[in-house]
Amino acid sequence: MFETIRWDGMSMLRQFLQDQSIQNQPTKIIYQYIFQNGLVSRAEIIEKTNLNRGKVARSLKELLEKNYIQVEGLGDSEGGRPPALYQVNPVTSFLIGIQITRWETKMVLYDLLLNKIDEKTIIMLPNHSPMFVIDEIKNTINKFMKSHLIQVEDILGIGIGAIGPLDSEKGTILQSEPFLPMSWGQIPVVDQIKEEFPIFVKLDNAANTIVLGESKQYPAFQNILNVTVGWTLGSGAIHNGKLLKIESGDIAGYGHIVIHMDGKPCYCGKKGCMTAYSSLYAILERIKECSPAFYLEKLKGFSPVDQISHIVAEHDQMTKEVILDSAKYIGVGVANLATIFHSEIVIVNGPLISQFPGYYEEIIQQASLHMNDQGKIQFRQGNFQRDPGTLGAAMLVLDSFLGE
Numbered sequence: 417m418f419e420t421i422r423w424d425g426m427s428m429l430r431q432f433l434q435d436q437s438i439q440n441q442p443t444k445i446i447y448q449y450i451f452q453n454g455l456v457s458r459a460e461i462i463e464k465t466n467l468n469r470g471k472v473a474r475s476l477k478e479l480l481e482k483n484y485i486q487v488e489g490l491g492d493s494e495g496g497r498p499p500a501l502y503q504v505n506p507v508t509s510f511l512i513g514i515q516i517t518r519w520e521t522k523m524v525l526y527d528l529l530l531n532k533i534d535e536k537t538i539i540m541l542p543n544h545s546p547m548f549v550i551d552e553i554k555n556t557i558n559k560f561m562k563s564h565l566i567q568v569e570d571i572l573g574i575g576i577g578a579i580g581p582l583d584s585e586k587g588t589i590l591q592s593e594p595f596l597p598m599s600w601g602q603i604p605v606v607d608q609i610k611e612e613f614p615i616f617v618k619l620d621n622a623a624n625t626i627v628l629g630e631s632k633q634y635p636a637f638q639n640i641l642n643v644t645v646g647w648t649l650g651s652g653a654i655h656n657g658k659l660l661k662i663e664s665g666d667i668a669g670y671g672h673i674v675i676h677m678d679g680k681p682c683y684c685g686k687k688g689c690m691t692a693y694s695s696l697y698a699i700l701e702r703i704k705e706c707s708p709a710f711y712l713e714k715l716k717g718f719s720p721v722d723q724i725s726h727i728v729a730e731h732d733q734m735t736k737e738v739i740l741d742s743a744k745y746i747g748v749g750v751a752n753l754a755t756i757f758h759s760e761i762v763i764v765n766g767p768l769i770s771q772f773p774g775y776y777e778e779i780i781q782q783a784s785l786h787m788n789d790q791g792k793i794q795f796r797q798g799n800f801q802r803d804p805g806t807l808g809a810a811m812l813v814l815d816s817f818l819g820e
Contacts, residue, residue, distance in 0.1 A: 429484060429509040430572055430616070433817045442467055443475040448818050450485055450502050451528075457491050457499040476502065484508050504528055509572040510564075511813050512557055515805035516578040516589075516605075517622055518647040519721060519767060521549050524806040525560045528572070528814075530632070534560050535803075542719060546589075546603045554612045572817065573616035574609060575809030577625030579648075587619045618812045624659055627652030628811045629804030630763050634796075641759040642798065643750050645766035647696050647720070653757045660757070671695075675748050693745035696724055696767075699738060703727070707734040728771045739768065740778050747782020754783070754793055765798030 433444065445465055450456055453464075462472050479485040479502075486505045490498035506527040513524045518540060525534040536556045538549065557574070560566065579600075582589045587606025606617045627642035631654050634640060640654040649671030653660040672682065672689040679688030680698075692698055700723055704711045710732050715723045727735050746764075754762050762783070769776045780795045787793065798804065 428482065430569075430817070432482075432484065433572075442471050443478055446472060446475045447479055447484060447504070450479075451504050451818055455488055455491075455501040455503050457501055459499060461502075506531060510566055510570055511572055511810040512560070512574040513625075513803075513806035513808070513810035514553060514574065514576045515622060515625065515803070515809060516549065516576065517805070518579060521553070522803060522806050523553060523556045523560075524803060524810070525564065526807075526810045530807060530810060530814075532803075533564060535806075539721065546600055546605075550603075550605060550608050553609065557613060568613055568615060571613070571615055573618065573813035574613065575625070575812035576605060576609075576617065576619045577622040577805045577809045577812075578605065578619060579650075580621045580623070582619060582621060584618075584620050587617065589619075616813065616816065618809075618816060620809070620812055621650070621652070622805055623650030623652035624661075625652075625808030625812065626650070626765060626798075626805045627654055627763070628659060628808030629806070630765070630798060630808075632807065632811070633799075634761055637760045639758050639760045640763065641750075641754055641757050641761070642763040642765055642804075643746070643753065644798070645694060645696075645746055645764065645768065648691050649695060649746075649749070651753055653753075653759070655757060670753055671749075673749060673752060675745055675752070690745060690749040694742040694749070696720065699727075699742050700724075702738045702742070703735055706738055707732065710734060724767065728768070736772075736774075739772055739775060743775050743778035744782045747779045747784075748786050750779060750783040751786035754787065759793060761794045761796060763796045763798045765804070769797055 432440070435444070445467070446461055449461060449465055458472060458476065461467070462469055465472070476485070483505050485502050487500045488503040489501050491501050492498065506529040509528055510533070511526040511528070511530075513526060515522045520540055521538045523536050524532055527533060538544070538552055561568065578589050580590070587604060589600060589603040589605055606619050609617050623642070623644060626644055627640060630642050631637075631640050638654070638657045642652045644650040651670040671691045672684050672686065674686065674688045675690050676688035676693065680692040681687050682689035682692035684691070697720070700715070700720060703715070714726050714730060718726065727739075750762060750764065753759070764776060764779055776797050783795070
């Protein structure tokens, strides 16, 4: 396990980043540039920030003295002494990334360079009330702090990605779409966590945090779409290098685009929604209809999460046909969304993507068939098992302090 190294004054980083005084601006600009660009030399900082040599020298000295940055190797020499390369000190402060989904709630402790330090996962069960889960989140953060000798002042902030709909400004999960514990609604999750940890806490839709986390792997792309196929369908997009936000807070509701006029009823009240054909709930209902014997023998009486696990393990032929048929509808929806958002790269995520053979491939094949410019769009399988949601939640905090 990672051993935390404490530096004197590490809890002052938040104060430094929040300082809007004129005197602090050059130093903060330099810190921000180093943070966003990794290993950089003094000459590069002068060139890119347009600050004079004296101001850069004084700011670098201050940042080094406060341990906000560190020298991390030497650059290439151009005839003289090789230049020092600067990088942020990753343990000057820490980040908590949390993802609350129908499948699980995951909490991860990161350093400032988004290296994972510690983690814990709670599998969501029907009896897991909001209070139970929030208490577990609080207990886990306290354990992280104790294990790694961290004070609450050393945590830059806590980012939370959660299923929607939600009010990200108020920090509240609203009357959510179908959840395993049906009591999730009107939950002021930010305020409840702040009761224990009076620091910066940011809530956003899980679809948004997942696309943020995935985008870290693809820095060359400005237009990224992530579609997560789970108990419902979530969609998050990076457009022109920025997380796409709409007035209601996210674009996750695009799982309710109509792909079949007068089609199957959806819980939202409409008919023919993509969610009604391709969510995990829809798959379970279809298996119950098409293969009642399999349902009674293998699935009845188990929780939805366990039912999906049994489906993956059994390799039943009828079940396979149902799942691959649902992938066709996802492909149509992915094609529509990629067209709407002018996506350069499309990432498909979800628990079945990596676990069920042929599922991802069928989605991409169908998406390609329904695109005019399919040759210009790249497809990728998401890293659902590698926690893009918690990573993106931590990135929410960084963007709040260091974003342009």
